Amino acid sequence: HGMLHCSEASCQHEYPIIDGIPIIVESLRTYLPQQLADLLYRTDLPADTLSLIGDCCGPGSEFDAKRQQLSTYCWDHYGDLLPVDLREPPHSAFVSQTDQECSGRMTRVLHAALDRCSETTASGADLGPGPLLDVGCAVGRAAFELAARYQQPVLGIDINLGMLRIAAKILRDGLVRYDRRRVGVVYDRIEHELNFSATEFVDFWACDAQALPFAENSVAGICGMNILDSIHSPTQLLGEISRVLQPNSSVLLSCPYDWTPSATTVEQWIGGHSQRSVDGGAAEPMLRRLLSGTE
Numbered sequence: 327h328g329m330l331h332c333s334e335a336s337c338q339h340e341y342p343i344i345d346g347i348p349i350i351v352e353s354l355r356t357y358l359p360q361q362l363a364d365l366l367y368r369t370d371l372p373a374d375t376l377s378l379i380g381d382c383c384g385p386g387s388e389f390d391a392k393r394q395q396l397s398t399y400c401w402d403h404y405g406d407l408l409p410v411d412l413r414e415p416p417h418s419a420f421v422s423q424t425d426q427e428c429s430g431r432m433t434r435v436l437h438a439a440l441d442r443c444s445e446t447t448a449s450g451a452d453l454g455p456g457p458l459l460d461v462g463c464a465v466g467r468a469a470f471e472l473a474a475r476y477q478q479p480v481l482g483i484d485i486n487l488g489m490l491r492i493a494a495k496i497l498r499d500g501l502v503r504y505d506r507r508r509v510g511v512v513y514d515r516i517e518h519e520l521n522f523s524a525t526e527f528v529d530f531w532a533c534d535a536q537a538l539p540f541a542e543n544s545v546a547g548i549c550g551m552n553i554l555d556s557i558h559s560p561t562q563l564l565g566e567i568s569r570v571l572q573p574n575s576s577v578l579l580s581c582p583y584d585w586t587p588s589a590t591t592v593e594q595w596i597g598g599h600s601q602r603s604v605d606g607g608a609a610e611p612m613l614r615r616l617l618s619g620t621e
Contacts, residue, residue: 346494349532350539364488373515380511400504403467405429409518439578454572456546461535462553466493473527483533493530536562540570547576554581583609
C-alpha cells in the first residue's frame with residue numbers, strides 16, 4: 327500500500343496504491359465509491375464462510391454478481407492450467423471434461439492473433455522498444471503471456487479492482503485463488519500455484535482505458551481482448567490507443583460485439599444497429615474504417 331503524488335504545482339493530486347495496484351484515474355471521488363464492493367470483497371476468507379455469506383445474500387445480490395464475474399473470468403484465463411489433482415474426484419464434480427475444454431479460450435485467441443501478426447510482418451513481430459500495454463487485462467493472463475513471449479515490460483490495466491487483485495496476487499505470490507460457480511449460489515474453491523516465466527516484466531494498474539495516463543508515442547504494442555464492447559466510448563478508446571502507440575507499431579483487438587447497454591449506450595456502438603445503413607448493421611466494416619482513419 328502507498329500513495330503516489332503528482333509533482334505538478336498546479337495539480338498535486340494523490341493516487342493510492344492498494345494491494346500493490348496503483349490507482350491512476352481522472353476522478354478518484356467518482357471511481358472509488360463505484361469500486362466499493364471490490365475494495366471490500368474478501369478472497370482470504372475460508373470457502374465455507376464465503377458459502378454462508380453467499381447463501382445469506384442470495385442470488386442476484388451484488389455479492390453473488392461479483393463471485394460469478396470472477397468465476398467466469400478466472401476460469402477462462404486459468405482453467406486450462408488446472409493441476410491434474412484438481413481434475414480428479416472429489417473435485418471432478420465441479421470440473422467436467424466439457425468445462426476443461428472450454429477454458430483458456432482467451433489465450434487461444436491471443437496466440438492465434440499474435441502468430442498471424444508474426445506471419446504478416448517482415449520482422450516477425452512489429453514491436454518497438456518500450457512497454458506493451460494490455461488494455462482491459464481482467465485477471466491478467468494475457469499480460470503474463472505477452473511478457474513470456476516478447477521478454478518486454480508489459481503493463482496490464484483495467485478499471486475493475488476485483489479482477490486486478492486476482493492478477494496482482496498471481497504476480498506477487500504465484501497463486502490463483504477464486505470460487506468456481508457450480509450451480510445457483512454453490513461455489514467450489516479453486517486454489518493452486520501458477521508459474522509463469524518473465525513475471526519480472528509484468529505489472530498491473532487501475533486505469534481508465536478511455537483516458538490513458540501515458541505520454542504520446544510511448545507504447546510499443548497494445549493488446550485489447552474483448553474490451554471494445556465493454557466501455558462507455560469505444561471510439562474514445564481507439565483515439566487513446568492511437569495517441570500513446572509508437573508509429574508503425576501493432577494493435578491486437580478482439581471483440582465479440584456483444585454490446586451491453588449498461589456499459590455502452592446504443593449511440594456509442596460500433597455497428598449492431600441501424601440495419602438500414604450502408605453496412606446493414608455490421609460492426610466489422612465500421613471498425614475497419616475507424617482504424618484506418620477513413621471515418
